[in-house]
Amino acid sequence: MTAGAAVAVDLGATSGRVVVGHVDQAAGTLGLDHVARFPNRPVRLASGLHWDLTGLYRDLTYGLADAFRREPGVTSVGVDSWAVDYALLRGDRLLGEPFHYRDGRNEAAVEAVHARVPFEELYRRNGLQFLPFTTVYQLAAERTGGCLGLADALLLIPDLVGFQLTGAKVAERTNASTTGLLDIETGEWDRELAVRLGLDASVLPRLVAPGTPLGGLRPEVAAELGAPAGVRVVAVGSHDTASAVVAVPMRPEAAAYISCGTWGLVGVELERPVTTDAAREANFTNEGGVDGRTRFLRNVMGLWLLSESVRRWERDGPPIDLPELLAQAAAVTTPVPVFDANDPRFLAPGDLPGRIVRWCLENGVAPPRSHAEFTRSIIESLAEAFANTVRTASALSGVDVETVHLVGGGALNTLLCQRTADRTGLPVLAGPVEATAIGNVLVQARSTGSAKGDLESLRSLVSRAFSPTRYDPGRPRER
Numbered sequence: 001m002t003a004g005a006a007v008a009v010d011l012g013a014t015s016g017r018v019v020v021g022h023v024d025q026a027a028g029t030l031g032l033d034h035v036a037r038f039p040n041r042p043v044r045l046a047s048g049l050h051w052d053l054t055g056l057y058r059d060l061t062y063g064l065a066d067a068f069r070r071e072p073g074v075t076s077v078g079v080d081s082w083a084v085d086y087a088l089l090r091g092d093r094l095l096g097e098p099f100h101y102r103d104g105r106n107e108a109a110v111e112a113v114h115a116r117v118p119f120e121e122l123y124r125r126n127g128l129q130f131l132p133f134t135t136v137y138q139l140a141a142e143r144t145g146g147c148l149g150l151a152d153a154l155l156l157i158p159d160l161v162g163f164q165l166t167g168a169k170v171a172e173r174t175n176a177s178t179t180g181l182l183d184i185e186t187g188e189w190d191r192e193l194a195v196r197l198g199l200d201a202s203v204l205p206r207l208v209a210p211g212t213p214l215g216g217l218r219p220e221v222a223a224e225l226g227a228p229a230g231v232r233v234v235a236v237g238s239h240d241t242a243s244a245v246v247a248v249p250m251r252p253e254a255a256a257y258i259s260c261g262t263w264g265l266v267g268v269e270l271e272r273p274v275t276t277d278a279a280r281e282a283n284f285t286n287e288g289g290v291d292g293r294t295r296f297l298r299n300v301m302g303l304w305l306l307s308e309s310v311r312r313w314e315r316d317g318p319p320i321d322l323p324e325l326l327a328q329a330a331a332v333t334t335p336v337p338v339f340d341a342n343d344p345r346f347l348a349p350g351d352l353p354g355r356i357v358r359w360c361l362e363n364g365v366a367p368p369r370s371h372a373e374f375t376r377s378i379i380e381s382l383a384e385a386f387a388n389t390v391r392t393a394s395a396l397s398g399v400d401v402e403t404v405h406l407v408g409g410g411a412l413n414t415l416l417c418q419r420t421a422d423r424t425g426l427p428v429l430a431g432p433v434e435a436t437a438i439g440n441v442l443v444q445a446r447s448t449g450s451a452k453g454d455l456e457s458l459r460s461l462v463s464r465a466f467s468p469t470r471y472d473p474g475r476p477r478e479r
């Protein structure tokens, strides 16, 4: 038994996990035990594409019960997930399963929002890149035919899980910063903006900073999960990307990061937001980081391009062995197209390979033919988008990037890491793969007193515990 263990619940758009973390700052150690991993499969209902939040909650609570069984020394639990999505509640009751941000309902809402508040003004107020699924647009879609009028609270996904566990209704700041409703200057809810958009700001809960204790488990939950006495739920950087950035073992003044999973979040960490016209035109975002830092970054489409292509191939053919497919992609020697990974046509679920072919035909380049060529084309296109975004982040922020840190599941993709090094012309340090869970654990550890210090002290624990794999740039293979 280790005293002061912290359990991280990390919910990604394709899978969730429960991880027990042990932090001993005096000894300079940081260890992780993987307890549970479960798929996160969206569900298409008559009302649109939703998350199966009830199923996810069941799976994560089974994971928590397992964690408590294995490690009776657990003192805290922290929850992070993908951003922007929310649940509506009336009292304790959920008003339906939350919408998936890839649902098509936002298209019309974007225009309606910009008609009331033009994008330039929105950017000045919230500092966020344009993404058609940012919560403000989803809420505008909700106004017509949705449940907003019935709701008395809106909870983002990790806050919803926190509410089910503890009964506390809050909005953790890093994730709240992705809604579009947080004032970039004051860090408070922009109630005036909500009113102008016709939204009832009274549904927005109290904001809390990462590290804030939310309370103990509800007695029924504690009993059902066999929780050790005194376990507390702690707000972490509940936006998964905020937790991942905590665990990037970087020197922010000379590094860029790529948090690569379903999305590739590419940027730098700053002390202050950058909301210049140039940043807006380059569609860079200023999301809230832990300890008041700014995550100045851009969303790049990420490994979704590959996972959704594989899903389509598997629908129409035999199961695919991913490591084998990646090995075949690495061995491709014929030229493959580099397409615009950020083209909005790749956002919605569906026939991604078909859309890649159409992009190529519209742009006068020969489309890939085999699964291996598609995979290689996706990896080259992602590496190119990563490289362009690192260059732009550096130019807009003034950070002189010497090293690129690539964390998350993408760090296991050796071809992607090497081609990112080649295309940026910079060394890529890959890992940790579980950066999000580590960042989640570290913020809990600091809140419960088993770790101290600023982000740099926490990051030095990460550097000692996880040595990255280094990829040096070779000669870029131009295509």
Ligand code: LRH
Pocket (backbone or CB within 6 Å): 012, 013, 081, 082, 083, 084, 101, 239, 240, 241, 262, 263, 265, 299
């Ligand atoms: C990554 C992520 C990203 C958001 C998207 C919705 O998981 O949180 O930072 O833009 O999901």
